Amino acid sequence: MSRKLDSLNDLGRFSEPALYVLISLADGPKHGYAMTQDIEQMTGQRPGPGTLYGAISRLEAKEWIAPLPADDRRRPYKLTGAGMKVLRARLDSLKEVTRIGASRLATG
Amino acid sequence: MDLAQRVALVLIRLHPPAWRRRYADEVSALVEASPVSVRSVVDLARSGAGEWTRAGWRSVVIEPGQWPHPGRLAALWVLTALSYYAGIFIAQFVEAVYVAAVVLSYGMTDRALDVLSGRIDGVYYNVLPSLTPGIVVYVLVGLFLYFGLPALPVIAVARWSGLGRHFPFSTRLAVMVAFSTTAFWLPSSMPVFGGTVLGGWVLASGFFPRRPAAGPGANSTPMVNA
Numbered sequence: 001m002s003r004k005l006d007s008l009n010d011l012g013r014f015s016e017p018a019l020y021v022l023i024s025l026a027d028g029p030k031h032g033y034a035m036t037q038d039i040e041q042m043t044g045q046r047p048g049p050g051t052l053y054g055a056i057s058r059l060e061a062k063e064w065i066a067p068l069p070a071d072d073r074r075r076p077y078k079l080t081g082a083g084m085k086v087l088r089a090r091l092d093s094l095k096e097v098t099r100i101g102a103s104r105l106a107t108g
Numbered sequence: 109m110d111l112a113q114r115v116a117l118v119l120i121r122l123h124p125p126a127w128r129r130r131y132a133d134e135v136s137a138l139v140e141a142s143p144v145s146v147r148s149v150v151d152l153a154r155s156g157a158g159e160w161t162r163a164g165w166r167s168v169v170i171e172p173g174q175w176p177h178p179g180r181l182a183a184l185w186v187l188t189a190l191s192y193y194a195g196i197f198i199a200q201f202v203e204a205v206y207v208a209a210v211v212l213s214y215g216m217t218d219r220a221l222d223v224l225s226g227r228i229d230g231v232y233y234n235v236l237p238s239l240t241p242g243i244v245v246y247v248l249v250g251l252f253l254y255f256g257l258p259a260l261p262v263i264a265v266a267r268w269s270g271l272g273r274h275f276p277f278s279t280r281l282a283v284m285v286a287f288s289t290t291a292f293w294l295p296s297s298m299p300v301f302g303g304t305v306l307g308g309w310v311l312a313s314g315f316f317p318r319r320p321a322a323g324p325g326a327n328s329t330p331m332v333n334a
Contacts (some may be wrong), residue, residue: 032138038138048148049116050155053131073137 007062008090017047017055022079022087025065031074032056059083112144119152127159202249 008015008022017039024030025037032052034045040046056077059065064083068076079087116139139148165170 032134036138044135048155049135050148050151050153050158052136053136054155056117057127057131070133072131076172091280104264 007100010062010084011021011058014051016056019090020047020058020088021052021055021059021077022064022083022090025077025079025083028089029076029078031071031076033074043049056078058086109139112146113139113151115149116144116152120157123156123159124162180186269300 008018011018020039020043021035023042024035032040036047036049036052041053050098056065058076060067062082063080064086065077066080068078117136120135120139121128123132
């Protein structure tokens, strides 16, 4: 897999929350509160507001997500084409890591 | 609204202005809509520090109307340091005049030394008759020099908008110069210096709310990317 394409690692400590945000937006636009609930359901941990918006601001700067018109004070975000590619690449990478780990466990 | 939510809202207001313009409404709505734990408060404090670092350590690019810009923040630090040293210089000059007045009044005697060490009541009225009531004026001047003067450029720079010019130094450099020189020459004065700069920073961050800009797009200033 291309390491260059999967540049979520560039986000430092925000790379993991950013991955969750991308996954959360993969099935449609969501605002911050909906993302928080979705990520909590997905991972069992509620992301802090600072961490969530730290990830959102970085993803927005890289144009992997895009803001939609605000509904009152809540602004939904959607995944962009570039964001979808990055997410797909990261999931492929994780799939490969999972496969290697599982096979080593089976033979170990 | 509980205490944790109030603290969280204050922490949101302490984020950098560019971040606040873009995200404060959304994050405030999120904080108000869900229970806020101590972990969330710590998370917001950490986020604020991170966003200030992210905004402040960028290369200096002036965008008129968006303040405090890293360049202005750097100017704030340097001007504070310079005015602080100017204040100390003036204070020491006043002190030297006072010493000279004492020596002229009493000569180089033990009594002059007693006067200078402040062991005789009413001494200030005797040696500084022109400053009436001498001690009050002396204390007020001293307070202004040590606390007021350094704050003036801080407040001036904090309210300095639409500059539109480049500064040849970065925030990081200005912070290093200001702190290292103060720490080296006047370690005991660091709390005064730190308090003054902190006050200026709070002013400069726009913590005290201003009337929001009216009209379409007022709330859609683009985030300055790191």
